[in-house]
Amino acid sequence: MSAEGVPTPNGVALRVRHLYVRARDRTILTDISIDIPDKEVTAVIGPSGCGKTTFIRSLNRMTETTQGLTVQGSVLYRGQEIYSPSVAPVLVRQRIGMVFQRPTVFPISVYENVAFGLRLEHQPEDRIEQEVQHSLVRAGVWEEVKNDLDRPALSLSGGQQQRICIARALAVRPRILLMDEPTASLDPVSTQRVEATLEELSQEISIVMVTHSIAQAARASTRTAYLYQGRLIEEGSTEELFERPKQKLTEEYVTGRFG
Amino acid sequence: MALLPFLILALITGVLLNASALRNFGWSFWSFSYNFLPQTPDQSSWGIGVFVLGTALTAGLAIVFATLLSLALAVSVVVYLPSGPSRVLNMLTNLLAGIPSVVYGIWGFVILAPYFGITVEPTLRSFLFWLPGFGGPASAIGSWGILLAVFLLTIMIIPLTTALMRSALQSVPRDLVDSAVALGATRWEVARRVRFRVARRGLSSAVLLGLGRALGESVAVAMVIGGVTSLPVSLYSASTSLPSFIFFQLDSAFTYPDLLVLLVEFALVLLIITMVVNIIAQRLTQTELATATTVGTLVGREGELER
Amino acid sequence: MTAGAEGLGEEAPALTYASVSGRTRRRLIFDRFIPWLLPLAFVVVLFPLFDMIFWVAQKAVPTFTLATLTETQVGFGGGLYSMILGTLVLIAIGTAIATGIGMAAGFYTAEYAPRPVATFGRLAGNILAGVPAIVLGYFGYYLLVLYTNWGFTTLAGGIVLGIFMTPYVYRTTDLALTSVPPTQREAALAMGARPRQYLLRIAFPIALPTVLTGIFFAMALGLGEAAPIVYTAGWSSTPITGLMQPTSFLTGAIWLFYDLPPSEGTLLTLAFQAAFLLILIVLGLNVIVQLLSDRFRRRLQGLFE
Known part of the structure; x- marks a missing residue:
């Protein structure tokens, strides 16, 4: 599936075509487009075990950190095949960032956490300082931590930590942010804050969010994809998918009859 | 019953204290002058300095080299190599741990020493003469000396430090590693900036446990260090160390009660040093599992230990 | 804002190795290079291992015959019989002591001791494992040779060797029992089993393989030690007939014969043969330990997942 250089229409951040992900003994994702x-x-x-996490991890080549996974098919980022052998995964991940299920702050200060990605590139200190503040503002946590930048990030609350992680991902200026159940371990108030942050962010970048909460999908997303047993059953605008699902499986899931 | 290990430890310490009767050799005990005159014991000087220096030099240099090599080995296995080769390499490294120290000793004495004298030392001298310790004259007695002891100690403690570092690096949560990868860090950057930092207690504890092992090694060192009680002038000099000296001299001590008492004081000093090193190492890991982890990693049951 | 500036779908983004320069390029090159550099440390470490085994074998094998195992060393000739016998007896006493003390203490630490006591016991166990072998040797010499007036005896050597091996058995027993999944205990007690029945019928069988590996591991360590026994078991060239006699042993043969003048070269060969035998035994024990833990691991895998 050579698709290098094929132009992707405007308004499409990532074009996934015939994506298969296989582990040694089974196929996790089948023909996702x-x-x-x-x-x-x-x-x-989608129900747990349907391959949601593997799906978003395949979008920035994070699948490569798991031994034994093979990816087949095509993921185009602005017309460029990210799985092409001439592409450096490190560069892909700088443009397509990721936030994880649980807060994963490093055991260093708040400031250094957010600066992490910039330090890798040895950015000048004034640039870093600027970017750290800007990212914290974008992640909606600046007001809460602006006096605690030198404190260990681990001393903050779970909700704050998660937003530090979002800020950390934003600091390298990704175009796309992949989020794997970003509020799964947070309380309702923190969840609400993160969701508000997402809405703000989507003015500037694309966000792909895995969630096990149908309500959250309905609240916080404009488009929804439903995965079941490694296959993409249906995708479309959130409103449509929830109100007029085309597939019976989707209907059963979103109305809570199973899953 | 749970206190049996403590009781044994107390018994050992008690017996040594009793044997020494805390007899003091005066301030001269802490000097660098050691000269035992069997005929006129009153005029002997009993300084521990040379022994402490020899121990510190050999164990200290060995732990520096072992730390660097073990880090490289542990990072290779944890970060870079696929699981198949890793398993084989772990097994081979563990084999090193099983080889008796006398075997290291006889290999060092018979095989390595001539090689060190003819090839290694002249090479080092011609390239590193500007480094303190590397430019000096050769050992007065063949090629036995500090450098050879350092080499043997390094190889001997590497399996231990590598096994401990491996499990420290592996115990870094997957989520944290993934987060750094997702920020565009290369595998090396993940290791250096995340794994090393998160696992730093485990890594330091590995270094200290390795140091403890090196400080206490008697037989192999006794066989290759030369057993000379004068101050070393270079890394090629023959020297001595606390454990190797005790091991060497216990024989002669049968005839000289003064020497027997001196040796027990050396043994006490050695015991205290290693205890302190070990206690700090335990504190650092806080999992209270350092020995068990050692055994576990050496016999390849790491998986269960992490639970 | 930033995203809009370039506009998606226009020119291809710089994702390829070829497209970057400067700092980023150096990072990527370094990342390619270091996986080849770091494993070089294995060469540094494994070369000595093979060199050692090669040379020891080379010095020992040509003259290694059945007589090496069955004859007693007399003068410059003979074999390793008395040393093998001595080593076996010493290690048997040591294993008996270490297993007895180590397992009992481990059992109590894991199952009965109150938390602070258990913590303290574990700390003491770990420190005991760190006590230099020669310090144990001096301790044994002073207590079991001089103080008891036994003189050098196999028994004293075995006891000191046992103390040397104890912490390894103790800590593996403790570890094996504490890592039995708590659900097993709850299930057993819920079904009306008494704590004692739970321990003997459930926890112990699960823990046994780990304990066994610990014991084998301790044996391998004990076999290779010389420092604790040289000044407790003494030395005697004749095969022992009782525990209250001094004995010879394999590690001692190496220690005594490694530094003899060339005229007594046959004894140096004997030392290499002892070294060769020790390597074989230790490798054998290692293989047993690996097989044991692989086999039991597979059997118990379901339990630990």
Whole structure:
């Protein structure tokens, strides 16, 4: 599937075509084709074990950190095949960032956490300082931590930590942010804050969010994809998918009859 | 019953204290002058300095080299190599741990020493003469000396430090590693900036436990260090160390009660040093599992230990 | 804002190795290079291992015959019989002591001791494992040779060797029992089992393989030690007939014969043969330990997942 250089229409951040992900003994994802729209929040829903996490991890080559996974098919980022052998995964991940299920702050200060990605590139200190502040503002946590930048990040609350992680991902200026159940371990108030942050962010970048909460998908996303047993069953605007699902499986899931 | 290990430890310490009767050799005990005159014991000087220096030099240099090599080995296995080769290499490294120290000793004495004298030392001298310790004259008695002891000690403690570092690096949560990868860090950057930092207690504890092992090694060192009680002038000099001296001299001590008492005081000093090193190492890991982890990693049951 | 500036779908983004320069390029090159550099340390470490085994074998094998195992060393000739016998007896006493003390203490630490006591016991166990072998040797010499007036005896050597091996058995027993999944205990007690029945019928069988590996590991360590026994078991060239006699042993043969003048070269060969035998035994024990833990691990895998 050589698709290098094929132009992707405007408004499409990622174009996924015939994506298969296999572990040694089974196929995790089967023939996924989907366009991830630019500057929108796309929710990926489905019962646990359906391959949601593997799906978003395959979008920035994080699958390569798991031994034994093979990826086949094509993921185009602005017309460029990210799985092409001439592409450096490190550069892909700088443009397509990721936030994880639980807060994963490093055991260093708040400031250094957010600066992490910039330090790798040896950015000048004034640039870093600027970017750290800007990212914390974008992640909606600046007001809460602006006096605690030198404190260990681990001393903050879970909700704050998660937003530090979002800020850390934003600091390298990704175009796309992949989020794996970003509020799964947070309380309702923190969840609400993170969701508000997402909405703000989607003005500037694309967000793909895995969630196990159908309500969250309905609240916080504009598009939704439903995965079941490693296959993409249905995708479309969130409103449509929830109100007029085309597939019976989707309907059963979003109405809570199973899953 | 749970206190049996403590009781044994107390018994050992008690017996040594009793044997020494805390007899003081005066301030001269802490000097660098050691000269035992069997005929006129009153005029002997009993300084521990040379022994402490020899121990510190050999164990200290060995732990520096072992730390660097073990870090490289542990990072290779944890970060870079696929699981197949890693398993084989772990097994081979563990084999090194099983080889008796006398075997290291006889290999060092018979095989390595001539090689060190003819090839290694002249090479080092011609390239590193500007480094303190590397430019000096050769050992007065063949090629036995500090450098050879350092080499043997390094190889001997590497399996231990590598096994401990491996499990320290592996115990870094997957989420943290993934987060750094997702920020565009290369595998080396992840290791250096995340794994090393998160596992720093485990890594330091590995270094200290390795140091403890090196400080206490008697037989192999006794066989290759030369057993000379004068101050070393270079790394090629023959020297001595606390454990190797005790091991060497216990024989003669049968005939000289003064020497027997001196040796027990050396043994006490050695015991205290290693205890302190070990206690700090335990504190650092806080999992209270350092020995068990050692055994576990050496017999390849790491997986269960992490639970 | 930033995203809009370039506009998606226009020119291809710089994702390829070829497209970057400067700092980023150096990072990527370094990342390619270091996986080849670091494993070089294995060469540094494994070369001595093979060199050692090669030379020891080379010095020992040509003259290694059945007689090496069955004859007693007399003068410059003979074999290793008395040393093998001595080593076996010493290690048997040591294993008996270490297993007895180590398992009992480990059992109590894991199952009965209140938390602070258990913590303290574990700390003491770990420190005991760190006590230099020669310090144990001096301790044994003073207590079991001089103080008891036994003189050098196999028994004293075995006891000191046992103390040397104890912490390894103790800590593995403790570890094996504490890592039995707590659900097993709850299930057993819920079904009306008494704590004692739980320990003997459930926890112990699960822990046994780990304990066994610990014991084998301690044996391998004990076999290779010379420092604790040289000044407790003494030395005697004749095969022992009782525990209250001094004995010879394999590590001692190496220590005594490694530094003899060339005229007594046959004894140096004997030392290499002892070294060769020790390597074989230790490798054998290692293989047993690996097989044991692989086999039991597979059997118990379901339990630990």
